[in-house]
Structure formats: structure tokens, C-alpha cells
Amino acid sequence: MKKPFRLLIIDDAEEILTALTNFFTQKKYDVVSAANGLDGLKHIESKDADFDLIITDLVLPNISGVAIISIVKKKFPDTPVIAITGWGEHPESLAKEAHADHVLEKPFKLPELEQLVKKLLNR
Amino acid sequence: MSDNSKSKTGPPIVGVSKNIVRVRELIEHVAQTGLNTVVFGESGVGKEVVAQNLYQKSPRVGKPFIKINCAALPEGLLESELFGYERGAFTGAEQRKKGKFQLAHSGVLLLDEIGDMSLSLQAKLLHVLQSGGEFSPLGSEKEVKADTWVIAATNHDLKKEIKEGKFREDLYYRLNIIKIHLSPLRERPEDIPPLIDFYIKEYTAMLNNRHIETPGAKVIDRMCTYSWPGNVRELQNVLKRMLVLGDCNQIVDEIFNSERMVSRDSGPDDELNHNASLAKIIDLGGRNSPDNQSFSLKTAKKNAVEMVEREIISHVLAKTDWNRSKASKILKISYKTLLYKISDLKIVPPEK
Numbered sequence: 001m002k003k004p005f006r007l008l009i010i011d012d013a014e015e016i017l018t019a020l021t022n023f024f025t026q027k028k029y030d031v032v033s034a035a036n037g038l039d040g041l042k043h044i045e046s047k048d049a050d051f052d053l054i055i056t057d058l059v060l061p062n063i064s065g066v067a068i069i070s071i072v073k074k075k076f077p078d079t080p081v082i083a084i085t086g087w088g089e090h091p092e093s094l095a096k097e098a099h100a101d102h103v104l105e106k107p108f109k110l111p112e113l114e115q116l117v118k119k120l121l122n123r
Numbered sequence: 124m125s126d127n128s129k130s131k132t133g134p135p136i137v138g139v140s141k142n143i144v145r146v147r148e149l150i151e152h153v154a155q156t157g158l159n160t161v162v163f164g165e166s167g168v169g170k171e172v173v174a175q176n177l178y179q180k181s182p183r184v185g186k187p188f189i190k191i192n193c194a195a196l197p198e199g200l201l202e203s204e205l206f207g208y209e210r211g212a213f214t215g216a217e218q219r220k221k222g223k224f225q226l227a228h229s230g231v232l233l234l235d236e237i238g239d240m241s242l243s244l245q246a247k248l249l250h251v252l253q254s255g256g257e258f259s260p261l262g263s264e265k266e267v268k269a270d271t272w273v274i275a276a277t278n279h280d281l282k283k284e285i286k287e288g289k290f291r292e293d294l295y296y297r298l299n300i301i302k303i304h305l306s307p308l309r310e311r312p313e314d315i316p317p318l319i320d321f322y323i324k325e326y327t328a329m330l331n332n333r334h335i336e337t338p339g340a341k342v343i344d345r346m347c348t349y350s351w352p353g354n355v356r357e358l359q360n361v362l363k364r365m366l367v368l369g370d371c372n373q374i375v376d377e378i379f380n381s382e383r384m385v386s387r388d389s390g391p392d393d394e395l396n397h398n399a400s401l402a403k404i405i406d407l408g409g410r411n412s413p414d415n416q417s418f419s420l421k422t423a424k425k426n427a428v429e430m431v432e433r434e435i436i437s438h439v440l441a442k443t444d445w446n447r448s449k450a451s452k453i454l455k456i457s458y459k460t461l462l463y464k465i466s467d468l469k470i471v472p473p474e475k
Contacts, residue, residue: 038145041152061302062145062301062303063301064302066158066296067153070300091296
């Protein structure tokens, strides 16, 4: 059997984190989740990390999504990162500067996000 | 103002609370990144210590660590301190002067009290951060580029200041790539014993290890229940006093007394003014001031008595629902006297 894609999802809004985790788990992805930037970064820095794609909220406690993107792009330039952001939030431009592969504005539909994930994974 | 602590190792972050453990962990993870950082926390909580720890664990250690307090300088001066100026940029600019941004090149610039920076200077700072460290000193045509790690510190609630229009939202997000929050000491009393331990060791070494009285277990217990409005800095001062003066018990008594005074001063202004001092109630500073022409003990006393009578009678009337005969019985005065006092003291029944 083919190894499932590994995703890291970081969001401090519990309901969104749970919804995204459940959705992608159902779609047979291997999902790791984190509720703040530091916990997310720890997953990224752990030895067995090798994530295929990272989805992060931009405004997070302690380490922001912008920081996560910068760090990931420095360490693993080939790992795609999708930033999700609340409507009209300033960090959107910061996320682009940090070279997020895509910035998705809330609200969005789950299938829309999955399409995006597939597109980036097949690149 | 500025601090070139090239060789000096800063103090460690002492504590066992969840907040402090988390802060240490965060520093370990982000010190390498050089991403803009804001340290939040009340005065005296140790924000600068966090900045120093970030610096020491970063690849920039050994390079300049420059600190500037944004609240201590008037706007124009702060701008020239930050960005520098050319000779002749303004009257009195006799020499070219490098700004802190440039001095901190390849090192760290700590912007303390960032919440006090004026809006126009915030705009300039934002521009520098957006351009990756480019700016032009006052009176200069040329742009200078500085590779500076900006760490800001504040005791303000910047989110609130954004709503009030006092802080730029775009600057907030630009600085706040990493956010480190230090809790006030009253929210983490478990850190007090290790802090006491740490500073006693440090101070006794400074006092040449002479035999000095140190606070015992009972005193430390009491210190753990104090609210420490001045946070770690206040704790340091109290410990220094204890070690130098001895008599730890009395010093602890004093800090608790001063705490009560403060809470009394800031107490709510309730109807009976429980919290005001007698001088305030009698209004010695205003109506009954001895400086007034009309002042005499007799009139001041009459005024004070009237005030007390009015307060007591209103209170009893309110309790009895303005049943005057019931109220007169409670007050132990005749019904007629009560009616007279109500009109004389101009006590009015509540509107129905």
C-alpha cells in the first residue's frame, strides 16, 4: 500500500483544528495537529518530522503562523505551506513575504482546501 | 540608555511555574530565527532578561546588544537616537551621529516601552522593518541598511491600543512574529521561593559573604502571599533591604502595610465612603480648609456634624423605606425632630 501523505495542521481555534483534522483523516491523510506555534514548531523540528505539507493559521499564540512559514521555508524549502487567515487580517501580506505557497481566507469550504492540498502535493 | 553587553552574560530566567518553563522553552526554539519579537509583561517582570537570553542563545551573541527606551525620550530626540543624523541636519548637529539601528547592526536592538512610541515614529519604524532594515538618517540623502534583530518590549495591551488608535495594527503584526508573554509574579507565587534563593546567593556574594540575616521559612511563606505589584524588581529591592538591614519580619510587615495603603487609595467611591480618610470626609482640603476666610472650628464642626447626620438619617430612611415613624424609633429621636432634620438637612426621598 502507498504511504499516506503526512500533514501538519496548526490552529488555535479548537473547532477549526478538530474539523480540519477529522476531515483530512477521513480522506486517508496522516494528520498531526498542534494548537499553537511552539507545539507546531516542535513537530517540525522533531527527527521523524518529514511532513509533505503544512497548513497553519496566521495569528497564533507565542510563535505566529508567519514565523512558522519563515522557519519551514528556511529548513525545508520544498515543503508546501498553506496559510489560513481571518478576513482582512494584516498578516496576509506578511505570509506572502515569508513565501507561503498559498494564503486562504476564512471562510472557506473544506473541499476547496483539499483541492489546494492535492494541487500542491502533485506539483 | 544603551548597553553594550558584549562579554557580560545576562541573568538566567529563574522560576518553576508553567509560564516560566514555557518562556524558557520558547526562547530555546526561537533564538536562532532572528524573527521580530515582542515581549509582553508588567513593569519589573523581567522583559529585558528575556531579550538578553534570546540574544545569548542566538548566533548574534558577541555582536552589539543595544537597548533604547521609547518612553524616556521626546519624539524628535528618539527619532535621531534611532536613525542618527548627518552633520548640520539641525541646529546643534555638529557631528554626524550613528543611530541605534546602525549601532545594533548584526546584533540586537531592544525597543523598550514600544507602546509609548508616537504614531509618526511608528510609521517610520514600520517602513524600516518592511524594507528589511533600510532607512536614511536625518538630513541624509543616502539610505543606510542595517541587519538588526528587533526585539520590542511593552507593558501595554497593544491590542487595546490598536482599537483606541494609539498603535498601528500593521506594525503590531509586523513586530509580533514571535510573542513572549511574562505573567506577573502574583499569578505565579511558586516562582517566589526559587527567585528568593537565587537573589540571596547573588547578593550575599556581592556583600562579600559576610554573615548576614537571611529570611527564614516563615518570612518566605509570607512573601509568597504578597501581591508584588512591582514584580521581580520589587522582590529584588525587598531582598536587598533585608540583607543590608536585617530584621526581615519588620520589612515584610512594611510591604504588607504599604499594600493596604495602596488598595485603600484606589478603593471604590461607595456611598458611605468607607475608604476615604477622615480628613477627606471632613473636606479639610476644600470647603472646611483652614485657609478659607470663613474657617472656624465651630463652622467646620457644624458642617462635619451635618454631613454625618445626613448620611446616617438617609441610610436609616432608605432601610425603612422612608417610614418616618419607624426611622425615628431606630434613630431614637422624636418624630418631630426627624421631620425637622429632613427639611433642614435637605434630605429628599427617592423618586418613585
